[in-house]
Amino acid sequence: MTHPGLFLTLEGIDGAGKSSHLDALEALFTAEGRVVTRTREPGGTPLAETLRTMILTQAMDPLTESLLVFAARRDHIVQVIEPALARGEVVLCDRFTDATFAYQGEGRGFDKAVLATLEQWAQARGGALLQPALTLWFDLAPEIAAERLAGARLPDKFESQPVEFFRRVARGYAERAAAAPRFVRIDASRSREQVWAQVEASLVQRGVVGRKRSQ
Ligand SMILES: Nc1ncnc2c1ncn2[C@@H]1O[C@H](COP(=O)(O)OP(=O)(O)O)[C@@H](O)[C@H]1O
Ligand SMILES: Cc1cn([C@H]2C[C@H](O)[C@@H](COP(=O)(O)OP(=O)(O)O)O2)c(=O)[nH]c1=O
Numbered sequence: 001m002t003h004p005g006l007f008l009t010l011e012g013i014d015g016a017g018k019s020s021h022l023d024a025l026e027a028l029f030t031a032e033g034r035v036v037t038r039t040r041e042p043g044g045t046p047l048a049e050t051l052r053t054m055i056l057t058q059a060m061d062p063l064t065e066s067l068l069v070f071a072a073r074r075d076h077i078v079q080v081i082e083p084a085l086a087r088g089e090v091v092l093c094d095r096f097t098d099a100t101f102a103y104q105g106e107g108r109g110f111d112k113a114v115l116a117t118l119e120q121w122a123q124a125r126g127g128a129l130l131q132p133a134l135t136l137w138f139d140l141a142p143e144i145a146a147e148r149l150a151g152a153r154l155p156d157k158f159e160s161q162p163v164e165f166f167r168r169v170a171r172g173y174a175e176r177a178a179a180a181p182r183f184v185r186i187d188a189s190r191s192r193e194q195v196w197a198q199v200e201a202s203l204v205q206r207g208v209v210g211r212k213r214s215q
Pocket of ligand 1: 149152189192
């Protein structure tokens with residue numbers, strides 16, 4: 001049986017716990033006979049990974065940061081995302097454009113109208129815009145995310161921002177989620193097992209994976 005491609009993204013502030021579930025998500029789709037392209041932003045191609053290193057290590061003004069993020073995204077879409085979707089694969093992407101509106105838009109306070117224009121340019125797909133079919137939004141209070149990250153890894157440029165930055169980013173995600181039905185809110189404050197149960201249930205409920213055998 002052939003499948004239409006499925007574009008699934010994971011979002012949330014740093015430390016919300018989304019990366020912890022990527023292996024299980026991939027395994028869930030693979031068990032259903034789907035081919036999974038697992039990728040991330042910024043990144044996912046050699047060029048975009050080079051841009052990622054610049055974005056995450058160098059200080060720059062918000063327009064420069066936004067242009068680099070969208071340049072990386074454009075390359076990623078053309079080289080990886082669109083071809084995988086055309087082959088009917090599941091594209092499992094750690095962050096996409098919602099992160100730009102949350103981090104550059106709300107976090108940095110950059111002009112969202114400019115971001116929307118860049119989005120139109122980078123994501124044009126025929127007469128429409130390439131968007132995820134489903135976005136798992138790991139919602140967690142910034143204070144708890146900071147506690148989880150403390151000691152877990154060396155903070156990068158964004159992770160070293162003060163908690164107030166992440167309050168704005170979290171607000172940015174909440175606004176995006178309120179405006180788009182493709183968002184599923186995951187209560188990321190729960191245990192790993194409880195978070196995974198919400199992820200799995202939401203995929204079943206949206207009809208993108210079959211009903212769990214245990215049900
Ligand atoms: N539900 C959870 N409860 C407590 N700690 C968690 C939970 N999920 C992940 N963590 C831990 O929190 C830290 C950040 O998780 P990670 O998945 O890397 O977050 P993200 O990818 O969203 O930045 C890691 O040290 C991870 O082990
Ligand atoms: C995709 C994207 C990420 N970012 C930021 C969010 C994260 O702090 C960082 C990299 O994301 P991520 O891969 O989640 O970091 P890590 O591997 O350390 O968990 O880039 C933006 O600022 N704008 C964007 O458009």
